[in-house]
Amino acid sequence: MCGIVGLFLKDPALEPELGRLLTDMLVVMTSRGPDSAGFAVYGTGDAQHLKVTLRGPRLDEVADALAGIAVAQRRDTHLVLTFARDAEDRVRGWLALNRPDLVVTGTGRRIELYKDIGLPRAVADRFALPAMRGTHGIGHTRMATESAVTTDGAHPFSTGHDQCLVHNGSLSNHRSLRRRLEHEGLGFTTDNDSEVAAGYISWRLREGDSLTAALEAGLDDLDGFYTFVIGTENGFAVMRDPISCKPAVMAETDRYVAFGSEYRALAGLPGIETARIFEPEPARAYVWERN
Amino acid sequence: MPHVDLAVTSKRDLNAALHALPANTNETHWHIANPEGAHALAAGINAPVTVEIDGHAGYYCAGMNSQATVIVNGNVGVGVAENMMSGRVHVKGDASQAAGATAHGGLLVIDGNASARCGISMKGVDIVVKGSIGPMSAFMAQAGNLVVLGDAGEALGDSLYETRIFVRGAVKSLGADCIEKDLRPEHEEILAKLLSAAGVEGISPSEFRRYGSARGLYNFHVDNASAY
Numbered sequence: 369m370c371g372i373v374g375l376f377l378k379d380p381a382l383e384p385e386l387g388r389l390l391t392d393m394l395v396v397m398t399s400r401g402p403d404s405a406g407f408a409v410y411g412t413g414d415a416q417h418l419k420v421t422l423r424g425p426r427l428d429e430v431a432d433a434l435a436g437i438a439v440a441q442r443r444d445t446h447l448v449l450t451f452a453r454d455a456e457d458r459v460r461g462w463l464a465l466n467r468p469d470l471v472v473t474g475t476g477r478r479i480e481l482y483k484d485i486g487l488p489r490a491v492a493d494r495f496a497l498p499a500m501r502g503t504h505g506i507g508h509t510r511m512a513t514e515s516a517v518t519t520d521g522a523h524p525f526s527t528g529h530d531q532c533l534v535h536n537g538s539l540s541n542h543r544s545l546r547r548r549l550e551h552e553g554l555g556f557t558t559d560n561d562s563e564v565a566a567g568y569i570s571w572r573l574r575e576g577d578s579l580t581a582a583l584e585a586g587l588d589d590l591d592g593f594y595t596f597v598i599g600t601e602n603g604f605a606v607m608r609d610p611i612s613c614k615p616a617v618m619a620e621t622d623r624y625v626a627f628g629s630e631y632r633a634l635a636g637l638p639g640i641e642t643a644r645i646f647e648p649e650p651a652r653a654y655v656w657e658r659n
Numbered sequence: 660m661p662h663v664d665l666a667v668t669s670k671r672d673l674n675a676a677l678h679a680l681p682a683n684t685n686e687t688h689w690h691i692a693n694p695e696g697a698h699a700l701a702a703g704i705n706a707p708v709t710v711e712i713d714g715h716a717g718y719y720c721a722g723m724n725s726q727a728t729v730i731v732n733g734n735v736g737v738g739v740a741e742n743m744m745s746g747r748v749h750v751k752g753d754a755s756q757a758a759g760a761t762a763h764g765g766l767l768v769i770d771g772n773a774s775a776r777c778g779i780s781m782k783g784v785d786i787v788v789k790g791s792i793g794p795m796s797a798f799m800a801q802a803g804n805l806v807v808l809g810d811a812g813e814a815l816g817d818s819l820y821e822t823r824i825f826v827r828g829a830v831k832s833l834g835a836d837c838i839e840k841d842l843r844p845e846h847e848e849i850l851a852k853l854l855s856a857a858g859v860e861g862i863s864p865s866e867f868r869r870y871g872s873a874r875g876l877y878n879f880h881v882d883n884a885s886a887y
Contacts, residue, residue: 611795612756612775615737631696631715631736645715645734647755647774650794 370523370536371397371509372616374597374627375637376604376656380503382623382638387500391492393626393633394507398488400629401509404522405491406483408532408599411502413478418456421481422447422463423519424470433466434459444494446473446482471520471557476530478502478601483522503658506599506627508534515560525563527554528570530601535562536614536629537593545589565590569598583607583653597627603657612650619643625656661686666693670700680706696736701729704746718755721748724765740767743784756793759786762803768857775812778805781822787857797824798834806853808862819872825850827867836876842869 373393377383387409394405413419422430427447431440438451438459451459463470474481482495488509492498508523515521524532539545542561545568550556554567568589572582579598583605593613598605606627608616619626619634621643628634631645648654663673673691680686689710694700698717701710704727712720715733725744734752743762750758753771760776762784772790776798783802791809798814800822810828817834823846824837833839842865850864 612793615755617736617755630717631734632717635695635715645753647753650775 369400369511369513371400371629371633372507372534372536372595372597372627373397373629373633374504374506374534374599374604374606376504376625377502377623378625378658379623383503384501386502386505387496388498389637390500390505390507391498392636393628394488394492394497394509396633396636397507397509397629401511402487403512403517404483404485404510404519405488405508406481406510406522406524406534407492407495407497407505407507408474408479408481408524408526409497409500409502409505410478410530410599410601411480411500413476415477416453417450417477418453419474419476419478419480420449420451420459420472421474421479422449422470423473423483424467430463430467430470434462443482443496445484446495448480474524474526474532476526476601479526479530479532479599481524481526481532483524484519485517485522504599504604506532506534506597506604508536513538520558521560523562524599525558525560525566527556527563527567528573530599531566531570531573532599533562533566533569534597535565536595537609539565539590539592539594541591561592565594565596569596573600579603579605579655579657580653583655587651595629600657602659603655605656606648606654607652608648608650610651616648617645618648618654619645660688660690662690662692664692665695665697670697674699674702677701677704677706677708677710680704680708682706684708694733698736701727704729707746715752724748734771739769740765740784743767753790754788758788759784762786764803766853766856772809778803778822781805785853785856787853787859789857789859791828794831795834797822797837800824804849804853806850806857806867808859816870816872818876819870820877821872823849824870825867826870827862830868830870833870836873837870838873840869840871842867 438449441448523534526532539561542564595614691712694714696717702722705725707726709728711730717736719738720735721729722741724746728747730749736755740748741760743765745764747766749768754773757776758773759767761780763782767786769788775793777792777796779798781800787806794812797816801820805824807826811830813831814834816837847864
């Protein structure tokens with residue numbers, strides 16, 4: 369069992385509230401996933417800069433060493449480096465040479481991605497999620513069933529620039545699919561089935577699919593149970609397997625689109641009393657994108 | 660007339676109070692405020708009382724109900740009225756998956772839509788859905804009636820036993836061993852009673868089509884012995 373939440377804002381006036389709303393949603397889903405939690409937030413960013421979220425020990429050394437090139441923001445065990453696009457090779461080169469122990473959790477113009485073991489409340493507070501602002505965010509609370517409780521096994525997974533995925537369910541063909549994707553040049557950092565699903569979507573997008581087409585292609589290629597919530601730089605998507613094995617409920621108002629594994633996670637959102645509440649249909653791609 | 664505010668009282672205390680009601684209780688009409696999607700609300704009641712929930716309920720609302728009338732002024736999550744024995748459950752909004760699953764008796768009325776597997780393995784309950792139902796509904800349904808005023812999703816009535824299914828709208832596809840059957844006067848009589856009980860007016864039983872089991876899957880035929 370796992371819990372998923374997602375919030376995609378239409379009303380810019382809510383952007384300062386994104387982190388607080390997402391925190392409350394995540395905490396309600398503790399009963400579905402008390403082992404670990406993670407979230408991705410799409411905040412500020414522009415075409416000239418790149419953001420890389422790193423996880424690991426001795427992050428202040430990294431910040432100091434790259435002080436002339438990158439602006440660093442430390443949040444507990446994670447560090448976000450923001451630097452000009454043309455400095456990417458230098459930053460990656462330095463990291464590969466000096467700190468191969470660090471894990472890159474997310475890369476892109478706007479994505480920041482944090483995850484850790486512990487209760488969702490503790491994880492959200494450790495990274496100061498309540499104070500984060502942004503246009504959209506997705507989160508996950510994990511109850512590990514297939515692999516150990518580790519930070520590596522926590523969601524979201526990011527396998528492409530500004531892309532991330534959270535998954536409730538399990539895939540049965542992830543090993544063969546992983547081999548196929550590795551032939552296509554994708555790399556994976558964990559043994560997790562959900563990372564393969566994220567990689568699959570990244571691959572389809574890379575090959576020119578729209579987000580909707582990528583998710584529909586997954587109906588043929590992904591074998592197993594899943595409810596996915598996916599974030600891209602400007603988009604937010606939901607897909608459930610054809611027998612809708614895992615729960616999902618959504619709410620839409622003029623101000624936001626919200627996803628929860630259970631309605632409880634949505635109950636505290638502003639204006640929920642008058643929101644259009646619906647259950648996403650199985651095998652149907654739901655995509656929201658902002659221009 | 661007890662009023663219970665779930666922002667103040669715990670769900671456990673509410674359910675314990677409902678379970679403790681004797682058959683001759685004077686507390687016959689309960690109002691529940693601030694359900695906020697909580698699970699197992701009003702589950703396991705065994706007394707002839709009415710419980711009205713103002714808002715959305717979570718999983719297994721009114722599960723195992725006996726005798727009681729449970730009204731939800733909102734949506735419900737997975738498994739509303741699952742394993743109901745008797746009484747009446749009325750959802751004013753939509754229901755999630757497996758509404759009325761395995762229920763033996765009583766009447767379940769859903770004013771909105773019900774999603775996948777509505778009436779799965781139903782064993783005698785009557786279910787009236789005023790909207791549409793999702794895929795794989797009435798899977799292995801054994802007894803009772805499923806009445807749908809809207810449409811039905813894929814694989815309706817797969818591996819059906821003796822439940823009668825009445826659908827007024829389109830059926831996307833029928834499951835294994837489920838076939839359309841004639842709507843005879845006795846069926847129109849059953850339908851008229853159920854529509855009336857569910858408060859449906861202005862719709863004639865003749866607008867429905869009846870689906871049932873071809874009885875090819877669950878009956879043993881000696882000619883097919885090699886297939887078992």
